Amino acid sequence: MDSDPYQQMRTVMAAPRLARAIAIGSRFCARAAAMLERLGLAGVTPSAAVDRQLLEARAGGQARELDEAGLLLCLRCRVSHAAEQKILALVRHFGQRHQLDPIDLAATVLDDGGDPLPWPSVGLSGAAHRPFSLEVVDSYRPELAGLGHWTRLRVQSHPPLVRLLREHGLLLQRDWSLLAHASPGRMARAWEQHGSAALLPAQVATLHQRFRDHYRQARGERLAAAWEPGALFLSALDPPAAAPLTLGRLQAMASALRRDRLAALPMAGPEGLEAVAAAAPAEDPSPGRVAVVEAALRRALARQLPAMLAADGPEAALRACLWRQYAKGHSQRRIGEACGCCQPKVNRRLQCAAHATAIATTALGFLLGREGFEAVGRSLAATESQAAALRDYLLASPADGARPRLAHWLEPLLEPLLERSVPVSPPHDLLPDPHA
Numbered sequence: 001m002d003s004d005p006y007q008q009m010r011t012v013m014a015a016p017r018l019a020r021a022i023a024i025g026s027r028f029c030a031r032a033a034a035m036l037e038r039l040g041l042a043g044v045t046p047s048a049a050v051d052r053q054l055l056e057a058r059a060g061g062q063a064r065e066l067d068e069a070g071l072l073l074c075l076r077c078r079v080s081h082a083a084e085q086k087i088l089a090l091v092r093h094f095g096q097r098h099q100l101d102p103i104d105l106a107a108t109v110l111d112d113g114g115d116p117l118p119w120p121s122v123g124l125s126g127a128a129h130r131p132f133s134l135e136v137v138d139s140y141r142p143e144l145a146g147l148g149h150w151t152r153l154r155v156q157s158h159p160p161l162v163r164l165l166r167e168h169g170l171l172l173q174r175d176w177s178l179l180a181h182a183s184p185g186r187m188a189r190a191w192e193q194h195g196s197a198a199l200l201p202a203q204v205a206t207l208h209q210r211f212r213d214h215y216r217q218a219r220g221e222r223l224a225a226a227w228e229p230g231a232l233f234l235s236a237l238d239p240p241a242a243a244p245l246t247l248g249r250l251q252a253m254a255s256a257l258r259r260d261r262l263a264a265l266p267m268a269g270p271e272g273l274e275a276v277a278a279a280a281p282a283e284d285p286s287p288g289r290v291a292v293v294e295a296a297l298r299r300a301l302a303r304q305l306p307a308m309l310a311a312d313g314p315e316a317a318l319r320a321c322l323w324r325q326y327a328k329g330h331s332q333r334r335i336g337e338a339c340g341c342c343q344p345k346v347n348r349r350l351q352c353a354a355h356a357t358a359i360a361t362t363a364l365g366f367l368l369g370r371e372g373f374e375a376v377g378r379s380l381a382a383t384e385s386q387a388a389a390l391r392d393y394l395l396a397s398p399a400d401g402a403r404p405r406l407a408h409w410l411e412p413l414l415e416p417l418l419e420r421s422v423p424v425s426p427p428h429d430l431l432p433d434p435h436a
């Protein structure tokens with residue numbers, strides 16, 4: 001990276017000699033260099049003091065005699081370097097796991113060609129391009145953060161970059177920000193779909209509300225990205241509980257929200273599935289268009305079933321009993337009574353939502369290439385959207401039935417597989433009483 005961050009603009013540019021023909025490079029800005037010479041700042045390293053001097057030169061009325069566009073260009077160059085650092089940090093931390101391309105990410109924020117522009121308050125014509133660096137300078141509030149840190153925060157929240165990262169399954173919001181900005185309804189839904197039985201919904205709602213109230217007081221107007229809830233903060237949320245326990249609960253709640261946010265895509269629920277299924281080719285030989293999708297789900301269920309039953313020793317018998325009772329459409333309470341375990345244990349052993357997600361994802365592979373499923377495998381957002389729709393359809397009950405589709409379709413598959421591979425003990429309430 002160039003060592004002159006106030007006169008070299010970091011930007012995405014053509015690179016004909018490279019195989020990809022595009023790269024992140026530097027563009028020398030002569031007016032910025034001239035401005036630095038006039039201010040005696042040539043060759044300086046980036047610092048809050050230099051940033052302040054450039055900003056104060058404009059605020060102090062010196063901008064016109066010093067070349068206002070040149071002052072702004074120095075700051076835009078400075079922003080471009082900080083923005084590039086943030087992009088490279090994202091690629092370092094998440095690139096391999098989420099298959100992030102640095103050029104794709106950089107193109108959303110390193111879009112400043114280095115042309116002289118008027119100060120934001122002077123205004124630009126409606127047709128003019130407004131680069132990201134100009135937006136950063138325009139929104140900058142020195143009393144809250146340094147320009148470098150402010151830039152990194154703006155990069156992280158820049159809508160085009162956020163959308164691109166979400167397509168790769170990455171949500172950058174920190175746990176505490178997710179919790180603070182989630183509505184009670186969203187928190188409840190996220191916990192229902194992605195939480196565990198270790199915390200009851202009422203406990204989640206209470207802890208979430210207390211966190212939001214205390215978070216506002218603790219953070220105020222500060223933008224310290226490294227803020228973490230301390231022991232006193234955690235103890236105030238739930239005095240009877242130990243601080244590490246409260247911290248673990250909050251992190252679990254944030255994890256549920258993160259998964260919910262990534263899954264909260266346009267098409268969800270049975271209605272979304274009906275819409276997709278209705279788009280299946282009319283000449284398909286299946287009796288009905290929805291039947292095409294249901295056939296894929298049934299096939300995927302048969303493939304997933306061994307994993308649903310996988311266990312050793314006594315656990316194998318318990319899991320077989322749990323799924324037998326579930327297939328009959330019983331509630332978790334009745335399943336627990338029949339199989340001799342508590343309701344939270346039923347939830348932990350069955351993990352219906354997780355298995356339904358795996359079944360839905362496998363089914364999408366069978367539907368690949370059909371009309372309505374063209375984007376599967378090419379767009380992560382579309383794939384997750386359709387997987388969520390299939391999952392919800394699988395866990396819902398049809399209008400004329402009392403059992404979820406998963407339970408209804410599971411029953412005929414279950415017994416043959418259990419007879420071949422799993423020695424199943426009868427439920428405890430059917431065992432003969434040795435004292436009778």
